[in-house]
Each structure stands twice: as C-alpha cells, then as structure tokens.
Amino acid sequence: MAEAAGGPRPRECPGTSSAQAGRAAACQGCPNQRLCAAGAAAAEAAALRERLRGVRHTVLVLSGKGGVGKSTFSALLASGLAADEAKQVALLDIDICGPSIPKMMGLEGEQVHQSGSGWSPVYVEENLGVMSVGFLLSSPDDAVIWRGPKKNGLIKQFLRDVDWGEVDYLIVDTPPGTSDEHLSIVQYLGAAHIDGAVIVTTPQEVSLQDVRKEINFCHKVKLPIIGVVENMSGFICPKCKNESQIFPPTTGGAEKMCQNLNISLLGKVPLDPQIGRSCDKGQSFFSEAPESPAVSSYRSIIQRIQEYCDQHQFQEEKII
Numbered sequence: 001m002a003e004a005a006g007g008p009r010p011r012e013c014p015g016t017s018s019a020q021a022g023r024a025a026a027c028q029g030c031p032n033q034r035l036c037a038a039g040a041a042a043a044e045a046a047a048l049r050e051r052l053r054g055v056r057h058t059v060l061v062l063s064g065k066g067g068v069g070k071s072t073f074s075a076l077l078a079s080g081l082a083a084d085e086a087k088q089v090a091l092l093d094i095d096i097c098g099p100s101i102p103k104m105m106g107l108e109g110e111q112v113h114q115s116g117s118g119w120s121p122v123y124v125e126e127n128l129g130v131m132s133v134g135f136l137l138s139s140p141d142d143a144v145i146w147r148g149p150k151k152n153g154l155i156k157q158f159l160r161d162v163d164w165g166e167v168d169y170l171i172v173d174t175p176p177g178t179s180d181e182h183l184s185i186v187q188y189l190g191a192a193h194i195d196g197a198v199i200v201t202t203p204q205e206v207s208l209q210d211v212r213k214e215i216n217f218c219h220k221v222k223l224p225i226i227g228v229v230e231n232m233s234g235f236i237c238p239k240c241k242n243e244s245q246i247f248p249p250t251t252g253g254a255e256k257m258c259q260n261l262n263i264s265l266l267g268k269v270p271l272d273p274q275i276g277r278s279c280d281k282g283q284s285f286f287s288e289a290p291e292s293p294a295v296s297s298y299r300s301i302i303q304r305i306q307e308y309c310d311q312h313q314f315q316e317e318k319i320i
Contacts, residue, residue, distance in 0.1 A: 045191035048159055051118075052192035054166040055090075057309040059226065060185065060197040062218075064210030066176035069231040070200045071095065072279055073269075074173035075104040077198075079284055080302040082128035087168040090121060092158060093132035094185055095175040096151045097144050102134040106282025111135055118163040131162050148180040155184045169309070176210075178217040186221050195309045196224035198266065201257075202232045203249035208257050215261060226308050227264035229301055230254035235271040236293050246271055267301040269294050 020027075052058075061077065063070040071093075078091040093101035102108050102122075110122045112135045121129030133144060133154060146154075164170065172189075175181055186194070197218055201211040211228070218225050230253060234243045249256075258265040272294040278285040286295055 044156075048156075048188055048191040051160050051162075052164065052170075052189075055164060055170045055192065056168050057313070058170045058172065058189055058192070058194045059305065059309070060172045060174060060189075060194065060223070061200065062174055062182070062197050062214050063176050063200045064178070064212070064214035065201070065207045068200050068202045068207055069269075070176070071098075071100045071104065071173050072275060073198075073200050073229060073231060074171055075101060075279070076275075076285060076298055077302060077305070078128060078130075078169075078171045079105075079124075079286060080298055081169050081171070081306070082125060083286070085127055087127060088166055089128045090164055090167045090170045091128070091130045091173065092162075092170060093130070093134065093173045094155050094158065094181050095173055096133050096146065096154060096181065098175065099132045099134035099137075099144075101130060101132045101173055103140065103282060104279045105130055107135075108140055108282065115163060118161045119158075120163055129164075129167075131158055151180055152184040155181060156188055159188050178214060182217065183221070186223055194223065195312050196226040198226050198305065199228045200231050201228060201254050202247050203230055203234075203245070203253040204247045205251045207247075208251065208254065211254075212257070212261075215263065224312075225263055226305060227266035228254050228258050229266050230268040232271045233268035243270070264304075266304050267297050269297045269301070 059077075061070055061074040074091065074093075078089050081087055082089040091101060091105070093099050095101075102110065105124050107122050107124065107130060112122065112131070113120045119131070121131050122135055123129050134140065137144070172185060174185065199211055199214055199218075201207045215225065217223075232247055233253070235246050236243050251257075254268070255265050257263075270293050272285075272289065272292050274289040274292060275285050275294060278288045285292075286298070289295060
C-alpha cells in the first residue's frame with residue numbers, strides 16, 4: 001500500500017519493497033494496491049534472475065502419473081550429465097511431499113548449510129549439487145503436511161536463496177500432476193530461463209492418459225517439451241536376452257502417442273532390477289551395472305537432451 005499523494009503511510013502497510021506489497025490484508029481497498037503488487041512482482045523477478053544468472057540450462061522432469069520412475073530418471077539424468085567433469089550440474093527436488101532424491105543420491109541424513117551467500121547445496125561430487133526439502137526434515141519418515149502457499153514459498157526460497165553458482169545444467173524433479181508446484185516453478189523460472197521439459201511415462205494406456213494431460217499443461221503455460229521418455233519399456237532377460245512386456249503398450253505406447261502429438265520420443269528405458277537396488281543404496285546405477293541395456297538407453301537419452309539444450313541456446317543467441 002504505497003504512500004498516496006504525499007500522505008502518510010498507514011502503520012499496517014507492508015511497504016513497497018516487501019514481497020507482500022499489494023497482497024497483504026492491509027492492502028485491500030488501497031487505490032495503489034495494483035501498483036504495489038506489480039512493483040513487488042517485478043522486484044521478485046529481478047531477484048530470481050540475479051540468483052539464477054549463472055545457470056546455463058534448466059530442464060524440468062515431469063510426469064502426469066506417479067510411480068513411473070520420474071525421480072529415478074531425474075537422479076540418473078543429473079548423474080549422467082555430471083559424468084563429464086567439465087560440467088557443473090545441480091539437481092533441485094521440488095517434490096515437497098515425497099522427497100526421494102536424497103536417498104537415491106546417497107545423501108540421506110545430510111543437512112543444508114547456510115553461508116554468507118545463501119544456502120549451500122549438498123554435494124554428491126564436486127560438480128553435482130543437490131537441494132531438497134528432505135534435507136530440512138528431522139527424519140526421512142516425517143510427513144510434510146503443507147498447503148499450497150507454503151509449498152510455493154519453499155520453491156521460491158530454493159530458487160532465490162540457494163547459492164547455485166555457475167551451473168551448466170539445473171535439473172528440476174517435480175511431483176506428479178499439474179498443480180501448485182508446477183505452476184510455481186514455471187512462473188518463477190520464467191523470470192530467468194527454461195530450456196524445456198522431459199516427460200516420463202510407462203507404456204500402458206493408464207499412464208499415457210495422464211501424460212497427455214501433462215503435455216496439455218505444457219502447451220497452456222508455453223513450456224517447451226524436449227521430449228518423452230518411455231520408462232519400464234519391457235524387460236530384457238540377462239540370460240536369454242529375450243524381451244518381455246511387463247506393462248503392455250495396448251495403445252501403441254509412448255511411440256504412438258508421440259507420433260500422434262508430434263512430440264519427440266527421446267528413448268525407451270527397459271526394466272532392470274539393478275536400478276531399484278542402486279537407488280535404495282544411494283549408489284550410481286551407471287557404475288554398478290555398466291553393461292545393462294538400460295545404461296545404453298540412458299546415455300542415448302542424455303545425449304539427445306544435451307543436443308536439444310545446445311541447439312536451443314544457439315537459437316536464442318542468434319535471435320539476440
């Protein structure tokens with residue numbers, strides 16, 4: 001609630017520099033409410049841009065359905081990118097109610113540290129930092145029982161207060177669906193830069209039905225889609241090498257869906273029990289099972305994502 005016509009500012013006014021400017025209860029009915037709200041939003045966007053100016057590429061990992069391996073994919077994508085020691089990678093877990101990234105990355109029990117420049121990510125390797133609400137809980141079994149505004153506030157805090165530094169790739173692991181967390185991350189990162197989204201599905205129609213909703217969400221919020229990954233795409237027997245369809249693609253799977261919707265299929269990842277065992281132990285699947293067909297699939301998918309990001313950056317620089 002801004003000072004009007006040189007008059008005094010009411011004591012309850014949050015002030016024009018506050019994040020609550022134009023939004024607090026005291027602002028209701030003030031003739032300058034819209035001006036204050038716009039100013040606060042602009043200042044907030046500027047702060048986010050400044051904090052994230054060192055992030056070169058940002059990739060969101062989405063899924064319409066829970067249980068399709070989205071967090072597993074996010075963890076392996078980050079690990080795969082960080083295999084190049086010349087690249088700096090960050091993994092942000094905004095699955096507030098189900099933060100599984102700390103366990104998958106072997107960081108369970110770690111805590112966030114405060115420095116003069118903000119929160120410091122928890123590092124798996126020198127070039128791979130992680131941030132998750134799991135680091136803020138006293139126990140991995142603690143339930144996070146929060147309404148939307150508090151979730152949104154934490155997401156904003158992760159982006160604004162974490163000292164990400166110079167990062168080549170920021171991978172964002174999101175919860176299933178198309179609600180609060182997704183709208184917030186797209187809105188906040190929109191102030192900086194998003195290369196696009198990778199959407200994870202499994203082959204069966206029950207999963208694809210929800211993935212189509214996720215694709216529709218991306219179109220509505222103008223979020224570019226890098227492509228779709230079909231996870232758990234058959235099981236290849238390690239002895240006889242025959243493939244079995246554990247989740248039959250009754251409607252053609254992700255490949256048919258991508259053809260119909262004119263979206264890139266980044267690849268198919270077969271089931272491998274070693275993936276689950278590696279995640280439970282917080283160890284690298286790439287080093288634990290280097291000969292697995294799933295490792296080859298992941299490396300191919302990661303390469304395609306890198307190529308997309310490089311091309312996306314080239315097009316932006318050309319426009320500028």
